[in-house]
Amino acid sequence: MKQAIICVDDEDIILEALKDQLGPFFENQYLIETATTAEDALEIYDELVESDYDIPVVISDYLMPGMRGDEFLIKVHEKNPNTLKILLTGHANIEGITNAINKANLYRYIPKPWDRDDLILTVREAVRSFLQELEIKKQNLELEAINDNLEKLVEVRTQELEKANATKDKFFSIIAHDLKNSFNGLLGYSDILLSDFDRFPDEEKKAIVSAIRQVSEGTYKLLQNLLDWARVQTGNIQFVSEDFDLKAFIADELNLQIELAATKGITINFQPCSDVIVKADKNMLLTILRNIFSNAIKFSKKDDTISIKLDSNDKSGIVTVTDTGVGISTENIQKLFKVNGNYKTHGTNNEEGTGLGLILCKEFMIKNNGDITITSILGKGTTVTFQLPLGQ
DSSP: OEEEEEEEOSOHHHHHHHHHHHHHHHTTTEEEEEESSHHHHHHHHHHHHHTTEEEEEEEEOSSOSSSOHHHHHHHHHHHOTTSEEEEEESSOOHHHHHHHHHHHOOOEEEESSOOHHHHHHHHHHHHHHHHHHHHHHHHHHHHHHHHHHHHHHHHHHHHHHHHHHHHHHHHHHHIIIIIHHHHHHHHHHHHHHHHHTTTSOHHHHHHHHHHHHHHHHHHHHHHHHHHHHHHHHHTOSOOOOEEEEHHHHHHHHHHHHHHHHHTTTOEEEEEEOSOOEEEEOHHHHHHHHHHHHHHHHHTOOTTOEEEEEEEEOSSEEEEEEEEOSSOOOHHHHTTTTOGGGOOOOOOTTOOOOOSOHHHHHHHHHHHTTOEEEEEEETTTEEEEEEEEEBOO
């Protein structure tokens, strides 16, 4: 930062004497400006500030034509309280000095004729005091910035801890409730078969075995989601991104889903555009597809149709899965991707949900630089749309 010292006196000889005495000590580091009136000095002050100068010291006479020295120093103080003001005069009265002290924070009063060494020492100390104040302000600003950063960091860490706690609570809630219910079902059906196996006709035995299988499948999916979700939360899941044909990938997964849908009397209609090459982790995408497709089947009714469209734009491959099932209320849509949202519901055949599937889909989409959105009308159906970045 450039520095300047301003000297004001209505006598040119005084200004020359000040420049001669201060010059050898300050001119190499400081621009020394002079003015014969307070009005000119204020203009010089403003011009220097506009030119990015700091002005550590202003030295002023008291009796001058027009504005007096104390009045001038008060105006300087209003512009910058940090500039040190020195009154150098042989005619100042006690009222003028008091005025400068009270209203301009006068640094020093030096009577004329002055002692050269005293003047130089005074100006040196004033400059040093000014620079110290600048350094203190700079350090305070740095400390404030550090403090702001720390506050933001604490806020972020607090949010992370809250999320971690919500994750932990959800995890234990699922283990305590869902797994317990699943095993209660398995144990209950097994006990019935074990205690009255010979009494049941074959059709009832098949129905019980079918129920055991359904509960087992649901429990397996739950455990699979819990495992994947836990790996995401701990950062232990491996991410392998590669380019592949999304159309062929969806078609392979649909072979299984079409069979599952047929058992409920549901039709799946796949409408792909031309081949779409995306860049993603195949294992994560498989989990995403299975959760979205199984949800569409779970909440669709007999004779419903699930439409799957594949399209692309200049940045993404876009998959849209639309069912004509039970739908979701606007209020509950807000809960679907939140760990602590605690939203799950049974399917049209009373299938159990884990409440984790779509949360896992969201986590995987973020890792793949993609996005997933849901729109729905209660009683009319749901549309899930997700996008993945295009590959080469």
